[in-house]
Amino acid sequence: MRRICIVITVLSLSACSQWGVKPWERSVLAKSEMALDSAPLTSALDDHIYFSKEASSGGRGFGGGGCGCN
Amino acid sequence: MKKHQKITLALASATCSLMGALPNAHADISADYADWDVNAALLIYNESDRVTAVEPVISAKKQIDTDESIALKLVYDSLTGASANGAVPTNIAQTFTRPSGNGSYTTTANETSLDDTFHDTRVAISASWEMPLSRMDKLVLGGNISNEYDYTSIGVSSLFSRDINQRNTTLSAGLSFASDSISPIGGIPDPFSEMLPAGDANYSTTRLDSSESKTTVDILFGITQVIDKHSLLQFNYSYSQVDGYLTDPFKVISVVDAITGIPIDQVTGVAIVSGTTLSQVVYENRPDSRTKHSLFTQYKRNFSGDVFDISYRYMFDDWDINSHTVDFKYRLKTSDTTFWKPHIRFYQQSEAEFYTPFYLSGSQPTAGTNTTFATADYRLGEMTTTTIGIEYGHVYENHSWSLAAEYYLQTSTEPSNKVGELNNQELSPDVDAFMLRFNYDF
Numbered sequence: 001m002r003r004i005c006i007v008i009t010v011l012s013l014s015a016c017s018q019w020g021v022k023p024w025e026r027s028v029l030a031k032s033e034m035a036l037d038s039a040p041l042t043s044a045l046d047d048h049i050y051f052s053k054e055a056s057s058g059g060r061g062f063g064g065g066g067c068g069c070n
Numbered sequence: 071m072k073k074h075q076k077i078t079l080a081l082a083s084a085t086c087s088l089m090g091a092l093p094n095a096h097a098d099i100s101a102d103y104a105d106w107d108v109n110a111a112l113l114i115y116n117e118s119d120r121v122t123a124v125e126p127v128i129s130a131k132k133q134i135d136t137d138e139s140i141a142l143k144l145v146y147d148s149l150t151g152a153s154a155n156g157a158v159p160t161n162i163a164q165t166f167t168r169p170s171g172n173g174s175y176t177t178t179a180n181e182t183s184l185d186d187t188f189h190d191t192r193v194a195i196s197a198s199w200e201m202p203l204s205r206m207d208k209l210v211l212g213g214n215i216s217n218e219y220d221y222t223s224i225g226v227s228s229l230f231s232r233d234i235n236q237r238n239t240t241l242s243a244g245l246s247f248a249s250d251s252i253s254p255i256g257g258i259p260d261p262f263s264e265m266l267p268a269g270d271a272n273y274s275t276t277r278l279d280s281s282e283s284k285t286t287v288d289i290l291f292g293i294t295q296v297i298d299k300h301s302l303l304q305f306n307y308s309y310s311q312v313d314g315y316l317t318d319p320f321k322v323i324s325v326v327d328a329i330t331g332i333p334i335d336q337v338t339g340v341a342i343v344s345g346t347t348l349s350q351v352v353y354e355n356r357p358d359s360r361t362k363h364s365l366f367t368q369y370k371r372n373f374s375g376d377v378f379d380i381s382y383r384y385m386f387d388d389w390d391i392n393s394h395t396v397d398f399k400y401r402l403k404t405s406d407t408t409f410w411k412p413h414i415r416f417y418q419q420s421e422a423e424f425y426t427p428f429y430l431s432g433s434q435p436t437a438g439t440n441t442t443f444a445t446a447d448y449r450l451g452e453m454t455t456t457t458i459g460i461e462y463g464h465v466y467e468n469h470s471w472s473l474a475a476e477y478y479l480q481t482s483t484e485p486s487n488k489v490g491e492l493n494n495q496e497l498s499p500d501v502d503a504f505m506l507r508f509n510y511d512f
Contacts, residue, residue, distance in 0.1 A: 019297045020238030028300055028372045033401055033409075036294065036304055036368055038377075041111040041127055041509060042474075048125070048147075049115060049505070053480065055419050055450055056393040058308050059366035059383040062227055062246040062288040 106130045108512040117503040120184065121151040137202035145216075147192035152184035156321040156354065156446035158428050159183060159495045160333055163345025167265050169256040169320055171273040176345050182499060185320065192218045206233045212246075223250040229290070237296075244290040253281035254319040261355030262444075263437035264336060265322060267348050276353070276437070284314025301371040310362040322351035323446040328430040331490025352434050354445040356424070362387040377401035390423035391450070407465050413476065415457035422450040427485045427497050448498040452483040459505070469512055476505040 021029070028034065037043050037060065051057040108130045115123040129143040155166060157177075165176045168187050177183045196214035203209050208231045216223040225248035232241050257277035266273050292306040325334045332341035334350040342349055368381035379399040386392040395417045402410045424443035435442045459476030482498030 019295055020235060021296055021299050023237075025299045026296075029296060029302065031372070033377050034302065034370060034372055036302060036370060039509070041109050041129060042507065044143075044145075045111060045113045045125060045127065045507065049478075050417070053449060053478075053501075054393070054417060054453075054455060055389075055391050055422070056362075056364070056383070056385040056395065056417075058288065058310060058362070059306060059364040059385065059395070060368070060381070062244065062290060062308070 106132045109509070110512070111507060111509045114506045115503055116505075117151070117501060119152070120501065121149060121153060121503075124148045137200075137208065139200045141198045141200070143194075143196045145192070145194040145196075147190075147194070149188065149190045149192070151188075152186040153188060153320070154448060155183050155185040155351075156323055156448075157183040157349060157351050158324040158326065158333065158446075158492060158497055160326075160331075160342075160491055161494065162332070162342055164333060164342065164349045165345055165347060166322075166351065167268045167348065169254060171256050171266070171270070172268060174268040174348070179345070180495065188320075190218050190220075192216060192221075203230075206237075207231070220254050221250065221252050223248055225249070225286075227288075239296070240292075240294040242290070242292040242294070244288075244292075246286075246288040246290075248286040248288075249283065250286070250314075251281055251283040252315065252319070256319075258282050258315070259319055259353035260438055261317070262352045262435040262439050262442070265348065265351045265353070267336065282315030284312060284316060287311045300373070301369065303370075304366075304368045306364070306366040308362075308364045308366070310360075310364070312360045312362075314358060316358060316360060317354060317356045318445070318447060319353070321354045321445060321447050323354055323426055323434070323444055324428045325350040325352065325431050325434050326428050326492065327490065328432070329490060331488065331492035334431050350431075352429070352437075354447070355440060355443055356445055357389065357443050360387055360389055375403040377403075389450075391420055393417065393419035409463050409465070411461040411463070411472075411474075413457065413459040413461065413474075415455075417455040417457075419453060421452040421483075425451050427451070428492070430489070448482050451498060453480055453498070455480045461507075463509075469510070471508070471510045474505075474507040474509075476507070478503040478505065 032038060043060065047057065108128065110128045111126070113123070113125040115121070115125070125145065125147045127143065127145045129141060131139055131141040133139045157164065157166065159180055159182050161179055163176055163179045164183060165174050166183065166185070167174050175186060194214060194216035196212060198210055198212035200208065200210045210229045212227040214225045225246060227244065227246035229242060229244035233239070234241065257280045260276050260278050263276040266276060287310070289309045290306060292304060294302065294304045297303055326332060327334060327341045330341055334340065335342045336348040336350040338347070362385060364383055364385045366381065366383045368379070371378045377400070379401070381397045383395040384392070395415070397415045399411055399413045404410060422445065424445060426444035427446050435444070455478065457476055457478045459474055461472050461474035463472030464470055480501040484497060488497070
């Protein structure tokens, strides 16, 4: 599984040079709902729940700690 | 001049946003240097027969220059209810001592043993400062403090990002450090010591210090790429090193009769016959370090106003846990001001190498053994979880709101080595929860 992830990552990065837009082509990407984390408060609340209930955390950002979480 | 500033700010903000350089970045064409951009949310989380959490949160962000801003966030978290203590269920009621050692609680026959004593509130404050270092470089510094009755956490973080490739690619690197301390009621249990009856004169002999601590260091590397006029892609790798006290002082492991599978009576040393005496359980013990690796990718695409958003995370650690998480959202634009957003999340994890749902009598380590690790906490067992939800929102020029309802289901895998009565019991029954969340952006 780790190898597959690494291969996918390398292939995707090599494709980066072919991707991209000109500055005047960004009207859709500039919309707030297109931000990668368009609802940070919601993401933080979700992360807190899953941090408390599951054995994994982080990924999108820092995993961190911050609660006893029973 | 004011109008010019607004336009400059809007353009700069929009550019940063589409770069996806920072998690919190988003375009806000109404932003003004003088105004605070305030967002608030309220989450109600309710598990059937277990935990209920009410969590209001408010954040405020102020733009202090074209590419510079500060943000503050306040979270209040109120928890009530009951939490599984790790002991196995059986066909007889069972009695356990409260963590303080001064009282006891009795659980129902054939039901998961839930400790109903905890009631906690948490207050967390965080602040961040986003600043430009050059035309293409940016830095975000952050700090947070979180406090509960028995738990305190202090953390700092920094995230550097650089735009390259005509701002179509953003590279980021971050470092965070957190220091946590726990002072549980009743003190820190000695690993594998037996829970003693309430009020027992020797109760203190099962305790070590009154508090413990741990540190967490997280390192994050990310790359965000604009693919075309409608789509973005992100990859992150994160490394997390946790050192210190990682044991849950409230969790125990049952000791059961090797033939009948009935929990042992702590006093008589034979299988319990009624729920009036204490079941024999020993306190768990986890390693004092954990190293985690996460690979995360997210793809986002706009389809004529609708937004397709999918992410995947693979996590593995040196506790032999690995997990897969797939999260999918689709923002369906129903008018210029309204949307629906269905959400589906799948999560699957393997069990920790030291996951031990119960001990057969005589096989449990002796009290004080700190070289053996064991936990019966189902959250470190093999399980899958599913979240299904829907959100409805209104977006206006000066404010917006949304309401979301979600259902969360945890399904654990039963251990294969059950004996006797344990075969009639579900050691880790499904846990489900309903969540209601209201967001309001001022």
